[in-house]
Amino acid sequence: MTDSPASSFVPTKDDVAAFYDTSIPLINELVGDNVHVGYWSSSGDESSLQEATDRMTDMVIERLAVKPGARVLDVGCGLGAPAIRLAKTAGVHVVGIATSPNLIEAATESARRAGVAEQVTFEVVDAEELSYPDESFDAVMAIESLVHMNDRPRAFHHIARVLRPGGRLVLTDRVEITTPNGRERQVLDAYRRLSMNVPFLKLDEYFRFLIDVRLLPIEYRDITPETAAHQLHMLEAIERQSTETGQALDPAVLSAGKAVFTDLFEAKLPTNMLLVAELGAPRD
Numbered sequence: 001m002t003d004s005p006a007s008s009f010v011p012t013k014d015d016v017a018a019f020y021d022t023s024i025p026l027i028n029e030l031v032g033d034n035v036h037v038g039y040w041s042s043s044g045d046e047s048s049l050q051e052a053t054d055r056m057t058d059m060v061i062e063r064l065a066v067k068p069g070a071r072v073l074d075v076g077c078g079l080g081a082p083a084i085r086l087a088k089t090a091g092v093h094v095v096g097i098a099t100s101p102n103l104i105e106a107a108t109e110s111a112r113r114a115g116v117a118e119q120v121t122f123e124v125v126d127a128e129e130l131s132y133p134d135e136s137f138d139a140v141m142a143i144e145s146l147v148h149m150n151d152r153p154r155a156f157h158h159i160a161r162v163l164r165p166g167g168r169l170v171l172t173d174r175v176e177i178t179t180p181n182g183r184e185r186q187v188l189d190a191y192r193r194l195s196m197n198v199p200f201l202k203l204d205e206y207f208r209f210l211i212d213v214r215l216l217p218i219e220y221r222d223i224t225p226e227t228a229a230h231q232l233h234m235l236e237a238i239e240r241q242s243t244e245t246g247q248a249l250d251p252a253v254l255s256a257g258k259a260v261f262t263d264l265f266e267a268k269l270p271t272n273m274l275l276v277a278e279l280g281a282p283r284d
Contacts, residue, residue: 009189011196013099013126016148019196020100026249027079030237030257033110035078036144036172037230037272039223049233056172056227057082058089060141063170063219063276066092070138073097073162075127075155076145080107080120086141087119095137097125098145130158137162142171147197153209160213163279169215171277174270176202177222187263188270194260200270210277219276227272231265 011019027035031049038052039059047055060082066072068091074083077096087094098104107122125131127142128151140159149155159169174197180188191197201209207217238258241249264270 009193010150010198011148013150016196017099017101020098021102024079024102024106026253029241029249030234033079033081036082037227038233039226040229041226045229049230049237052229052233054085057085057143059274060143060170060172061086061089063274064090064139064141064168066090066139068092071095071136073132073137073140073159075140075142075159076148077103077107077122078143078145079103080110080122082141082143083107083120083122084111084114084116087116088114092119092138094120095132096120096122097127098122099124099126127158128154130162132162134161135164137167138164139167140169142169142173144172144174146171146173147200150198152201152206153212156209156213156215160215160279165279165281167279169210169277169279170275172223172272172274173206174200175206175273176200177271180269184267184269187260187267190260191264191270194256203273206275214280214283215277216280217275217277219274221274223272223274224268224270228265228268231261234261235265 034053034057036053036056038049039056040047040052064072070092072086072092072094074094074096077083077098080096083094083096086092096107101124104122104124111117111120111122128149140163146152146155163169188200210217235258238254238261242251242254
């Protein structure tokens, strides 16, 4: 791991893989089987964390606009819940990838238990080094996974290469819409260290990198207000774990998480977006 001030902290690929290899018990206890934020439709929405994360998954699935039998790549598949939900909902074939062998093992077992092992497969693959043939997927989804990748342009290049013409990339990610002040930067840096996130791109950079590889944005939504409740649900989960007799999670980790998620909620950070891009025609 890079030993440097928090503001310049950049996790390596090995850091990210090791983080997820050892974090499955933590993920299961705090958030269940969805390794991404939830979506609450309003401040009065009393949905549970599971309901809200499923809703976020469904928003991505809807925007993929795939037909039964299509082939979809899930970049950064987590524990496999979105891929399994997609396969069941849309009748498609899904290939989920991640760099953590333990995540892939757990996701594969989840697909087997869900009865979709013939539709959904999981592989240890680096999204910045995809070896799949050109135009081999009808759509790609990336739910809060690109935030672990240092070379976003390279990942976008490979995603565009494996997409069929007109295919969609639907993603959620964290970006900088405005430049954080000093306190906001401290809060974000602490969160990035906790969650092994690379530095967030500015929104105009993000769009430029997509357009450079013919991934043309057709929908962009700032979903920060609709995801803010995630921090409160995380704090509730941490509090439950902290007060449980015989809890197995490291108290120091729980304490660090409580401090970070408290600061995030108070600062209304991070900025989350939902984005849909379609692969355009080759340039002359």
